[in-house]
Amino acid sequence: MQIKQLQQKAAWVRRQVLEAIAAKGKGHIGGTYSCTDVLVALYYAGILRIDLKNPRQPDRDRFILSKGHACLALYSIYLDQGIFTPEKFAEYGVDGGSLGGQLDIHIPGAEYNTGSLGHALGIGCGMALAAKMDEKKYKTYILMGDAECLEWSVWESVMFASEHGLNNLIGIVDRNRLSVTDVLDDEHVFRNFKEKLQMFGWNAQVINGHSFEEILSAFEAAKNSDKPFMLLANTIKGKGISFMENGIKWHHSVPTPAELDKARAELKKNEDALSC
Amino acid sequence: MLKLAELDIRDAFFDEIYRIAAADKNVVFLTGDMDAFSLRKFKQDFPSRFINTGVAEQNMICVASGLAACGKKVFVYGINTFVSMRCFEQIKINICSMNLPVVIIGAGAGFSFGFDGPTHHGTQDVAVMRALPEMEIWNLADAGIAAACAKLAAKTTHPMYIRLDKGKFPDFYQPEENISAGFKLLKPLQKINLVSTGFMTQQAMQTAQALELQSVSVGVVDVSRLKPLNQDLIKQLIASSHKIFTLEEHCLTGGLGSILNDALASHKNSITLERLAIPDLQFLAYGSREWFHQSNGLDVQSITNRIQKLISR
Numbered sequence: 382m383q384i385k386q387l388q389q390k391a392a393w394v395r396r397q398v399l400e401a402i403a404a405k406g407k408g409h410i411g412g413t414y415s416c417t418d419v420l421v422a423l424y425y426a427g428i429l430r431i432d433l434k435n436p437r438q439p440d441r442d443r444f445i446l447s448k449g450h451a452c453l454a455l456y457s458i459y460l461d462q463g464i465f466t467p468e469k470f471a472e473y474g475v476d477g478g479s480l481g482g483q484l485d486i487h488i489p490g491a492e493y494n495t496g497s498l499g500h501a502l503g504i505g506c507g508m509a510l511a512a513k514m515d516e517k518k519y520k521t522y523i524l525m526g527d528a529e530c531l532e533w534s535v536w537e538s539v540m541f542a543s544e545h546g547l548n549n550l551i552g553i554v555d556r557n558r559l560s561v562t563d564v565l566d567d568e569h570v571f572r573n574f575k576e577k578l579q580m581f582g583w584n585a586q587v588i589n590g591h592s593f594e595e596i597l598s599a600f601e602a603a604k605n606s607d608k609p610f611m612l613l614a615n616t617i618k619g620k621g622i623s624f625m626e627n628g629i630k631w632h633h634s635v636p637t638p639a640e641l642d643k644a645r646a647e648l649k650k651n652e653d654a655l656s657c
Numbered sequence: 658m659l660k661l662a663e664l665d666i667r668d669a670f671f672d673e674i675y676r677i678a679a680a681d682k683n684v685v686f687l688t689g690d691m692d693a694f695s696l697r698k699f700k701q702d703f704p705s706r707f708i709n710t711g712v713a714e715q716n717m718i719c720v721a722s723g724l725a726a727c728g729k730k731v732f733v734y735g736i737n738t739f740v741s742m743r744c745f746e747q748i749k750i751n752i753c754s755m756n757l758p759v760v761i762i763g764a765g766a767g768f769s770f771g772f773d774g775p776t777h778h779g780t781q782d783v784a785v786m787r788a789l790p791e792m793e794i795w796n797l798a799d800a801g802i803a804a805a806c807a808k809l810a811a812k813t814t815h816p817m818y819i820r821l822d823k824g825k826f827p828d829f830y831q832p833e834e835n836i837s838a839g840f841k842l843l844k845p846l847q848k849i850n851l852v853s854t855g856f857m858t859q860q861a862m863q864t865a866q867a868l869e870l871q872s873v874s875v876g877v878v879d880v881s882r883l884k885p886l887n888q889d890l891i892k893q894l895i896a897s898s899h900k901i902f903t904l905e906e907h908c909l910t911g912g913l914g915s916i917l918n919d920a921l922a923s924h925k926n927s928i929t930l931e932r933l934a935i936p937d938l939q940f941l942a943y944g945s946r947e948w949f950h951q952s953n954g955l956d957v958q959s960i961t962n963r964i965q966k967l968i969s970r
Contacts, residue, residue, distance in 0.1 A: 439728075486755065493726065494754045497746055503716045504751055507723020514685075514705065514729070521723075534747075537716035545708075 382425050385655060387593045390461070391421040392652045395621045397457035397470075399648065403641050405474025407482065409450040411631035415557035415590070415616040416524060417454045420446075422596045423522065424458050430519070433462045436490045442519050443508045445493045447501030448526040448555065449483035450633075455490070456480055464490045499532025501525065502552055506541050509550040509609075520604065524553045528560035530570055536581075542609040543582025551603045552611040555590065557618040561632050575613055583609045590614025622647050661800045661828045667764070669800035669832070670821055671695035673807035674732060678703055684811070685724055689717050689735035691764060696734075714744040721759045722751035730758065730811065736770070737763025737779035737820060741786055752816045753791040759817075760810045766796070766822045766855055767906030767935070768949035775939040779820070784911020786818040787884055794884040795839075796820040796855035796913075801830030802881055809836065822856050829858060829879060839882025840890045846876035846897040849968060853904035854880045854913045860950075860957050861904050867961040873968065883916055891920045900929045902964055906955065909934040931967055933960060 382390070394417050402408035423429045423444060431441045446455055453473065460470045472478035480488065483496035493504060505523040512519050529535060542550050556574075558565050565571060578585040584606045588595040596614070603610035618632070619625030622644045636644055661669070672695050678684040685706045686699055700707040710717040714735060721731045733740065740763050741748070752759045763782055770777035786792050793815060797803045803821070810817055829843055830836065843858070844865055853861035858879040865875050876897070878890065894901060894917075903914035914932030921928060935953055942952075950956040954963060 494750060497750055499715075500719055500747060500751055503719020503747075504723040504726070506716070507720040507725070508727050509723075510708075510720065511724050511727035511729055515727075534715040534719070537713040538719060541710060541713070541716050541720060 382427075384593045387421055387425055389652070389655045390425050391418050392621075392648065392655055393461070394421060394454050394457045396648050396652070397460065398453045399622075399636075399641075399644055401453055401456070401470075401473050402635055406635050407474050407633075408453050408635070409482070409633045411559070411618040411625060411628070411633075412448060412526060412555070412557065413451040413454045414620045414622070414625070415618045416448070416451050416555040416614075417620070418591050418593065419524065419553055419555065419596055419614055420451075420454050420458060422593055422600065424462070426593070426597055428597075428600045429522065433459070433464050433490060436464070440517055440519050443492055443505065443521040445495060445501040445505060445523050446484060447495055447498065447523055447529060449495030452480075452482065452484050455484070459490045498526065498529040499534040502535050503538040503541070505550055505552070506538050506545070506547060509542070509547040510545060512549055513545075513547070520549045520551060522551045522553065524555065527554055527556045527558065527565055527571070530554060539578065539581050539583065547609045548606050550609045551600070552609070554611065554613050555616050556613055557616045559618045559627070559629050559632070562629070564629070578611050583611050585611040585613060587613045587615065590616035591620055621651065661832070662825060664800040665694070665824060666797065666800050666803045666822050666826060667693045668695040670762075670797070670803040670807050671699065673804045673832070674811075675699050675702075677807065677811045678706065681730065681811070682706075683728065684730045684732070687717050687721055687731065687733045689714050689733075689740060691735050693764075714739050715747050718744040718747035719751055722747070722755065722757060725752070725757040725759050726755065732760045732762060732810070734762045734764065736765045736777060737782045738765065738777060741782040741818065745785060748816075749789055753789045756791050756815050758813045758815055760813060761816070761818045762821050763818065764821050764823065766820050768946045769823055769856075771946045771949045772943050774943060775941060778940060780906070780908045780935050781911070782818075782820060783883055783907050783913070784915070787911055787916070789816070791816050792884060793817045793882065794820070795882050797822065797881060798855055798858035798879050799826040799829045801828055801832050801834065802836055804832035805830060805834050805836045806881070820855060827859055827862070836881060838889070839887045840878055840880045842876065842878055844875065844877040846878070846893060847874050848897065848899040849873070849902075850876040850878060850894060850898050850900070851902050851904060852878045852880060852894070852913065852917060854883060856906050857904040857955070860955070860960060863957045864960045864964065867957065868964065871965070873965070880913060883913060886916055886920055888920075891924060895921070895924055895926045895928065898928050900931065900968060902967075903930070903932045903934070904955075904960065905934050907934055908937050910937050933963065
């Protein structure tokens with residue numbers, strides 16, 4: 382898929398996410414939009430080798446969306462790729478429905494139960510180690526939030542991965558610089574973030590997480606890495622809707638009718654521009 | 658060949674795990690920097706499948722989960738307080754909510770690391786593990802059942818927590834015995850019955866002998882599988898018992914006595930249940946296991962005296 386097509390796909394995903402959140406009155410729009418472009422790259426640019434018609438095929442690449450609260454972007458991708466029917470997608474946010482605010486393995490296409498942060502990188506270590514033991518070629522991809530990196534368990538797994546030479550493990554940090562209630566600046570865990578990972582024996586690359594050129598180029602490097610690889614994707618929480626961008630309240634706020642109209646207009650304008 | 662009673666319970670368990678791993682290349686053993694003499698052979702002969710994940714229990718459970726999700730048969734070993742509590746959420750979500758057949762082996766039952774203080778007192782592990790719906794829990798009383806339980810664990814299809822003691826125990830089981838009931842009547846049930854688990858089963862048997870010398874006849878049951886508790890045991894206990902004494906090296910909250918109490922509450926009965934357990938305390942005290950037992954009324958003499966007093970009421 383060409384870059385422009387990927388951008389169009391990402392715009393389509395953002396629209397599905399907005400409409401689902403507006404219709405059901407729930408969802409994490411900010412952190413979903415910050416990682417939408419990375420997710421679209423994974424699923425549409427030939428990065429993930431997963432046959433979505435047969436999502437449990439043993440040699441598939443493994444992908445865990447550790448920040449499971451960004452699930453609406455994945456649901457939209459699954460809808461587009463035919464894993465979900467529109468009726469299934471409409472179950473999002475319905476009492477007793479099968480699509481909730483986090484992922485579980487009863488959802489076709491979802492690899493693991495997620496919702497609590499700081500777990501998936503270690504699970505990915507186990508999956509990558511199993512591939513090494515069985516001499517299988519599949520790779521394991523883990524997409525985490527940046528606030529998640531305050532969980533020390535992430536760093537236990539960082540050390541394990543390099544100690545065991547897991548160059549088939551690829552992590553992505555959605556560095557949108559906002560947690561639920563606070564700004565995550567370049568201090569503390571994020572100071573010299575890339576260098577920290579390198580000191581722990583990883584390859585790491587800082588990219589613009591909204592540039593498909595940079596995302597694809599980094600994944601290419603990651604696939605050929607001699608060490609575990611971390612993409613540090615600098616992103617914007619709420620990316621794509623001007624009044625949501627970098628706004629802390631948009632972690633899980635639901636737009637008012639007036640905000641919804643404005644958001645729709647902005648997304649439409651972007652889609653129109655991409656269709657020229 | 659060593660007789661069972663001369664074999665350390667850990668060696669009985671891990672020798673069996675070695676045999677299972679020799680026959681099945683899918684078996685992987687993870688340890689949180691915890692050793693046992695009989696594990697050295699595993700490490701030497703199957704080095705790529707013996708992984709010391711270091712003092713990092715959260716990651717150890719995550720790695721176990723990822724391996725199991727890719728079809729590996731995973732055993733995880735550590736000190737019971739750390740391997741059950743430090744990484745509780747990892748167990749809850751990554752193993753249990755996924756219903757993966759990971760076997761967690763917790764060493765240091767009760768006060769077996771008595772001198773190391775409350776950080777190492779394994780007195781709440783059963784209560785904590787019991788809160789997990791998918792978790793099957795075993796507490797082993799001798800080398801025979803340790804070997805039998807290792808075989809059972811290798812075939813499990815769901816999460817399992819095994820409380821593994823150390824040292825030598827009298828023979829109550831044989832390694833080839835069918836232990837699937839999860840309990841064994843070591844002395845036929847009477848009107849007064851002692852229901853014990855793990856280390857305390859030997860204490861229960863000695864207590865029964867002491868009581869017999871005073872013409873008090875009691876039944877003795879070893880409960881090896883604490884969850885799910887076999888309902889047939891409950892029926893048998895209700896049919897025969899006037900008084901039941903539970904004996905466990907675990908805090909009063911959430912262990913065997915609590916489990917039995919919960920089970921009996923679902924049935925009409927007039928049984929008096931007395932629970933002999935460790936008080937709900939964290940012990941900032943240091944001493945041998947025997948000293949802790951004596952201090953808390955869990956040595957044979959104290960148990961015998963207490964039962965005599967209670968039955969003479």
